[in-house]
Amino acid sequence: MDNFDDVTPLPIETELEDELCRIMYTDEYRETLGLARALLQAGEYSERALKLTAKVISLAPAFYTIWNYRYDIVMHLATQRGEVAEAIDRELDWVDEVTLNNPKNYQIWSYKQALLQKHPFPSFKRELPILQMMIEDDTKNYHVWSFRKWCVLFFQDFSHELSYSDLLIKRDIYNNSAWTHRMFVFKHSEPDSTQIKLEIDYVKDKIELVPQNVSVWSYLRGLYENFWDSKYDESIIKFAASFTSNVQDFDHKDSNLPEIESSHALEFLANIYAYQENKKQNAIRAYLALSSKYDPIRKVYWQRQISLIK
Amino acid sequence: MISQLDNRKHVKFLKRHLELLPSSHQEHDPNKMAIIFYSIMGLAALKIDVCKEYKANLHWLHKHYRTIRSPDSQETISGFTGSFSMLISSVNCLSLPNTLFAILTCRTLKDEEFFHEIIDPKGVASFVGRCQDPEVGSFTSTLDYKRLIPSPVDTGDLRFCYIAVAILQLIGFTNEGELKEFIDVEKLIQYILAQQCADGGFGSYGEPHAGYTSCALSALSLLGKLDRLSDCFKERTISWLVSRQVSNQGCMRFQEGNDCFDSEDHGGFQGRENKFADTCYVFWCLNSLRLLTPDGCELPIQPDLAEDFLINRTQNNVIGGFSKNDQDDPDLYHTCLGIAALAMLDGSFDGVLFIPKGITV
Numbered sequence: 001m002d003n004f005d006d007v008t009p010l011p012i013e014t015e016l017e018d019e020l021c022r023i024m025y026t027d028e029y030r031e032t033l034g035l036a037r038a039l040l041q042a043g044e045y046s047e048r049a050l051k052l053t054a055k056v057i058s059l060a061p062a063f064y065t066i067w068n069y070r071y072d073i074v075m076h077l078a079t080q081r082g083e084v085a086e087a088i089d090r091e092l093d094w095v096d097e098v099t100l101n102n103p104k105n106y107q108i109w110s111y112k113q114a115l116l117q118k119h120p121f122p123s124f125k126r127e128l129p130i131l132q133m134m135i136e137d138d139t140k141n142y143h144v145w146s147f148r149k150w151c152v153l154f155f156q157d158f159s160h161e162l163s164y165s166d167l168l169i170k171r172d173i174y175n176n177s178a179w180t181h182r183m184f185v186f187k188h189s190e191p192d193s194t195q196i197k198l199e200i201d202y203v204k205d206k207i208e209l210v211p212q213n214v215s216v217w218s219y220l221r222g223l224y225e226n227f228w229d230s231k232y233d234e235s236i237i238k239f240a241a242s243f244t245s246n247v248q249d250f251d252h253k254d255s256n257l258p259e260i261e262s263s264h265a266l267e268f269l270a271n272i273y274a275y276q277e278n279k280k281q282n283a284i285r286a287y288l289a290l291s292s293k294y295d296p297i298r299k300v301y302w303q304r305q306i307s308l309i310k
Numbered sequence: 311m312i313s314q315l316d317n318r319k320h321v322k323f324l325k326r327h328l329e330l331l332p333s334s335h336q337e338h339d340p341n342k343m344a345i346i347f348y349s350i351m352g353l354a355a356l357k358i359d360v361c362k363e364y365k366a367n368l369h370w371l372h373k374h375y376r377t378i379r380s381p382d383s384q385e386t387i388s389g390f391t392g393s394f395s396m397l398i399s400s401v402n403c404l405s406l407p408n409t410l411f412a413i414l415t416c417r418t419l420k421d422e423e424f425f426h427e428i429i430d431p432k433g434v435a436s437f438v439g440r441c442q443d444p445e446v447g448s449f450t451s452t453l454d455y456k457r458l459i460p461s462p463v464d465t466g467d468l469r470f471c472y473i474a475v476a477i478l479q480l481i482g483f484t485n486e487g488e489l490k491e492f493i494d495v496e497k498l499i500q501y502i503l504a505q506q507c508a509d510g511g512f513g514s515y516g517e518p519h520a521g522y523t524s525c526a527l528s529a530l531s532l533l534g535k536l537d538r539l540s541d542c543f544k545e546r547t548i549s550w551l552v553s554r555q556v557s558n559q560g561c562m563r564f565q566e567g568n569d570c571f572d573s574e575d576h577g578g579f580q581g582r583e584n585k586f587a588d589t590c591y592v593f594w595c596l597n598s599l600r601l602l603t604p605d606g607c608e609l610p611i612q613p614d615l616a617e618d619f620l621i622n623r624t625q626n627n628v629i630g631g632f633s634k635n636d637q638d639d640p641d642l643y644h645t646c647l648g649i650a651a652l653a654m655l656d657g658s659f660d661g662v663l664f665i666p667k668g669i670t671v
Contacts, residue, residue: 010398012394012395013394013397014394016370018366018367018369018370019367019370020328020342020346020364020367020370020371021327021328021329021331021335021342021345021346021349022329022330022331023331023332023333023335023336023339023342024330024331024332024333025333025336025339026333026336029333029336029339033395037395037398040398040401040455041398041399041400041401043456059336059337060336060337060338060339060340060395061337062337062338062340062341063339063340063395063396064340064392064403064405064451064452064461064464065396065398065401065402065403065452065455067463068452068454068455068461068462068463068464069455071462071463107463109465110463110464110465111463113465114462114463140570140582140585142513142514142517142519142582145515145517146514146515146517149514149515150515172569173567174565174567174568174569174570174571174584175584176517176582176583176584176585177517177582180507180515180516180517181517183508183516184515184516210567211564212561212562212564212565213565213568213584214553214583214584215583215584218509218583222508222509225508226508260561261561261564262561262564263560263561263562264561290560293560294560294561295557295559295560295561295562296557296559296560297555297557297559297562297576297577297611297612297615298552298553298555298557298610298611300608300609300610300611300612301548301549301552301610301611304610
């Protein structure tokens with residue numbers, strides 16, 4: 001530990017009579033916070049202050065002002081020494097270490113954004129390995145995926161993303177974060193009609209693998225809405241109907257409804273038919289079947305959809 | 311099967327968080343106000359007379375309220391810090407979330423002294439306004455500690471937008487003319503609208519999230535601007551929210567390969583597609599659906615099953631409290647949210663402002 005003999009600590013006031021949630025601080029916490037608060041107040045931008053903020057962050061990562069103070073120290077020292085890129089690189093390395101030790105800490109992502117924005121020549125390549133590790137550790141972590149999308153936009157580099165989402169989807173076809181990431185990227189790629197057709201084939205393959213998966217059906221709908229003005233052709237209707245035993249096309253008694261493979265396929269069809277004048281009866285049949293057999297927890301909602309058609 | 315809310319144990323669980331805490335709580339020290347808020351709000355939702363029990367602590371609570379003068383102008387801003395560890399004179403440690411937590415706590419404790427003598431509403435509103443990004447319209451959770459600009463190491467998101475609007479509402483700035491004095495209402499609305507997702511709901515970069523959805527809808531509702539959402543988007547959001555109720559019936563059984571599906575979650579709500587049900591998302595989804603359902607109409611979901619999920623699956627009958635699922639230990643956040651969700655279902659809790667109904671100061 002550095003020498004702080006010249007610093008008068010600024011202790012946290014505690015053990016008051018009317019205090020709520022009094023925490024039994026450890027000596028280490030008391031001492032570290034006492035010093036850090038004093039340096040922050042004095043506005044000391046030094047190497048020892050930098051090290052001390054790391055210690056505070058390891059003890060109380062939610063100490064929001066300390067992150068702000070640390071950032072100022074880093075930038076101050078960097079400018080003073082005239083080596084901004086090196087200093088920010090070192091700081092990014094430090095954040096990565098903190099991240100790996102404490103993946104649930106959400107302060108790190110906005111901190112990294114601030115650093116990257118100040119970097120004279122930031123690199124997406126540098127960020128990719130840590131992003132990959134973090135996503136592997138928690139494949140649906142909202143903060144990490146948001147940071148990845150921020151990076152993609154910041155660096156204007158979409159080149160790794162389709163293959164990356166494919167990798168994650170192959171690993172877990174139910175990963176909705178990977179599917180929404182794929183849509184985000186695909187939309188930005190301004191695909192031509194051949195690429196769109198290939199993408200529809202891609203999602204159809206995934207639907208055939210697992211028909212009862214909400215993410216894939218949303219993705220399919222998204223492709224039609226974004227690129228084909230919601231014009232659902234005969235082939236896609238036929239494709240969806242292949243998972244519903246055509247229950248939307250014939251009247252059934254509830255007790256005679258067969259098992260089908262996907263309630264999402266049936267909902268997909270119902271939502272299309274609800275807007276077609278000559279198919280409204282098919283939409284109603286589909287909603288009724290969802291209500292009575294295929295997705296009964298949402299019966300109030302399916303009945304509501306029927307009332308909206310009429 | 312236990313089929314009711316075990317109030318006695320929950321009260322003990324919540325009160326314990328307001329007493330002496332072991333050093334393992336040190337990491338939450340900077341946001342102590344959140345601990346106080348979730349505990350007091352949980353107790354109030356259980357209809358405990360919190361005013362009587364905690365009025366004596368108000369003086370200590372008020373010490374977290376600070377007024378800061380800008381070094382380069384005459385402007386003063388006011389708000390709360392998260393704890394005494396963040397009270398450092400001449401350093402701005404005010405925090406937007408902790409300011410909301412403190413104001414709601416004061417309101418729940420019917421703290422007349424605070425609302426009539428201590429608070430400078432314009433100072434608080436100025437603090438809120440300073441947290442807004444003038445370009446994007448979103449809010450950050452803190453300011454830079456030296457200057458009255460949003461913290462450079464923080465980013466705006468829907469949570470802080472909601473918190474900003476809720477604070478302004480609670481301190482009496484309710485109509486658009488008054489709000490415009492402190493924040494750019496139109497920019498804020500534009501930011502919220504930009505977080506709409508194609509599948510319904512709100513979230514960053516197109517992935518809808520029930521928590522953000524509740525924040526966005528609550529903020530728009532407090533601003534009186536829910537009509538800025540298209541009917542088509544509202545319908546899609548209702549559909550998205552309704553689909554978050556986890557089921558093990560019909561085709562919903564066919565998810566053997568889904569690592570985040572548990573048939574025992576039946577009736578609970580998930581925060582996103584293909585995730586486990588979780589106590590807090592019952593609250594976020596139901597609050598959102600309430601806002602999109604006309605007054606007096608039933609919600610298009612099964613509230614009884616949501617209640618069963620909370621009472622029979624995530625309630626802890628040994629030490630009290632609620633956990634997020636049936637695996638983890640109970641924690642304060644999920645305890646408060648679980649109790650609030652149940653209180654909202656019986657009509658005694660205002661989910662938009664997050665406070666029991668009928669409290670006036």
